[in-house]
Amino acid sequence: MKIVCIGSGNVATHFSNAFKSAGSELVQIWSKNPEHAAELAIKTGAKPIADLKEIDNNADVYLIAVKDDAIEEVIAQLSAVKGMIVHTSGATDIDVFPATIAKYGVLYPLQTFSKHKAIDFNQVPLCIEAKDEEILKSLKSIALMLSPLVYEVNSEKRRILHLSAVFACNFVNHLYTLSNEILQRNELDFEILRPLIMETAEKVQNAFPVDVQTGPAIRNDEQTITKHKELLSNMPELKDIYETLSKSIKKTH
Amino acid sequence: MKIVCIGSGNVATHFSNAFKSAGSELVQIWSKNPEHAAELAIKTGAKPIADLKEIDNNADVYLIAVKDDAIEEVIAQLSAVKGMIVHTSGATDIDVFPATIAKYGVLYPLQTFSKHKAIDFNQVPLCIEAKDEEILKSLKSIALMLSPLVYEVNSEKRRILHLSAVFACNFVNHLYTLSNEILQRNELDFEILRPLIMETAEKVQNAFPVDVQTGPAIRNDEQTITKHKELLSNMPELKDIYETLSKSIKKTH
Structure with a gap:
């Protein structure tokens, strides 16, 4: 061909x-x-x-x-x-x-x-x-x-796939970038996070993500959430994203 | 022992x-x-x-x-x-x-x-x-x-690691959940997204995420961003997250 x-x-x-x-x-x-x-x-x-x-x-x-x-x-x-x-x-x-x-x-x-x-x-x-x-x-x-x-x-469903890929790929990669920003500001190496990133992706290969959600927001662990927001007080944009996504996790579960 | x-x-x-x-x-x-x-x-x-x-x-x-x-x-x-x-x-x-x-x-x-x-x-x-x-x-x-x-x-840095893990794991998994929500509403199966999720995680195993960012926001592709926001018009919470993260990507790059 x-x-x-x-x-x-x-x-x-x-x-x-x-x-x-x-x-x-x-x-x-x-x-x-x-x-x-x-x-x-x-x-x-x-x-x-x-x-x-x-x-x-x-x-x-x-x-x-x-x-x-x-x-x-x-x-x-x-x-x-x-x-x-x-x-x-x-x-x-x-x-x-x-x-x-x-x-x-x-x-x-x-x-x-x-x-x-x-x-x-x-x-x-x-x-x-x-x-x-x-x-x-x-x-x-x-x-x-x-x-x-x-x-x-078809074209209609392809548009939807493309949109969902923005969430699952482009936005996910940006969250990796933000987590690296937090590490760098505190002289920590991104290397230490890489196994967690792989495992997070591997977990949803045989499960639905909604069934394997973890972290302070789903546990309603307000004490940790408050501590995290304090740590982000000098990074207002990240604090905003933290609040938006934590709220969304609570709403979903 | x-x-x-x-x-x-x-x-x-x-x-x-x-x-x-x-x-x-x-x-x-x-x-x-x-x-x-x-x-x-x-x-x-x-x-x-x-x-x-x-x-x-x-x-x-x-x-x-x-x-x-x-x-x-x-x-x-x-x-x-x-x-x-x-x-x-x-x-x-x-x-x-x-x-x-x-x-x-x-x-x-x-x-x-x-x-x-x-x-x-x-x-x-x-x-x-x-x-x-x-x-x-x-x-x-x-x-x-x-x-x-x-x-x-030490304890101070461990708090930072924990916070960055919330971004790289808990929030990432929630983005997987949201992308599945978009698919389900349109009768598409999460299965089709799984290879993309793996590859997105694999890409940052040997690179920094900031160097491998893709998608409409980093390309300043306003036409696609507008289309996506229209597709999310009946999912206001997702639209809000879409806007927040797209803005953050543009600001980072």
Whole structure:
């Protein structure tokens, strides 16, 4: 199978590697930054292109992995391609594709990708949606080459998944950042917290988080909560977050 | 080494198992709930006791793993014991021990324990503090029997660690709960989010969270943020948390 990858960021990089590992041929990589395209092209054996006019119209899949607000513009330049065009965005509906395009779909990876961290693509949930049933069927077989975790999800539900991922990933990472801020201010090393962070994530792999909540708020341990708020008196923003989340825990339980 | 365990909850259970695995003898388990004491005693080969007056005064270590507000009361009943008394609380200072006690210290596990999930104690950071240098030295060798991750931490810093753990564990788990709430309202399964949760925790095992932050807030993607707030319009509490944390991410970066 011949793949053209449009984009050269984290999502583009990890998809390109996954397609290559699955035995597909990366024919071209496009990026608005020619150096980025060249860098990813070297790694994957593809040809870097700097202009979408140079695109090979005979590939099987055109994977769009660019910023959300650039997707529409990219699609407008792909009117002559014969293969299936897919975007990879959680927050972009399928109707970003005009009906004039023959084969299109969405291949949204519900995962967080980092430039310098390899990922086991077998653990990446892939959410698929397509123009029609037939295209969905072929998109599904393409997705299954990359990961066994393939889910059919329409645009409305994909938006919801993306939103819930903001809570479970982006906001969670920010809480890690805040806890490190507290440690640093007191000359303590983040290293000591890492096993707790792993265990907290592992606990909910076989349980629902609501059933494994711990800490002072769920115990209504007002004495500890008061002490913690005192410790945060010189960090008003963190104190506010502490109060908001403690209140929310009490309300949930 | 002979251990008496005072308490029968999650911390008491995991410590008892760890001591047993390390070759120590669990001689007695006390709990204010005799059934709980009996249950843990059967598993560890200890004798359950219902009254602290029955305590064996000749053990080497008396591990207090009861609720924070019961620690002082328990200590008051241990005046005749000859071994080292340690409490396991993150939020309780070492000065909860009266100076009349010969050997005392703190053995605080910076980890979250669940009743039905086994834990690799080799991955549990143990924070130790003791009455004097000599006792600290023996407490350190005891702690090293259980885990290689032993840190000397005074009461002031232990309070800080406990506070940062509330952010990195308790609040994080609550964000998992909120993301599941969003999914459930829309008939989506939490299963699909679990790989993302693991990867988010794994990413910070070899990086600082501030360096791997992703999501709409750090990208200043106002279009997506507005869409998300609309999706949360019927969940005002979650909308409030979304706004608070997005604002905090922008401020940090």
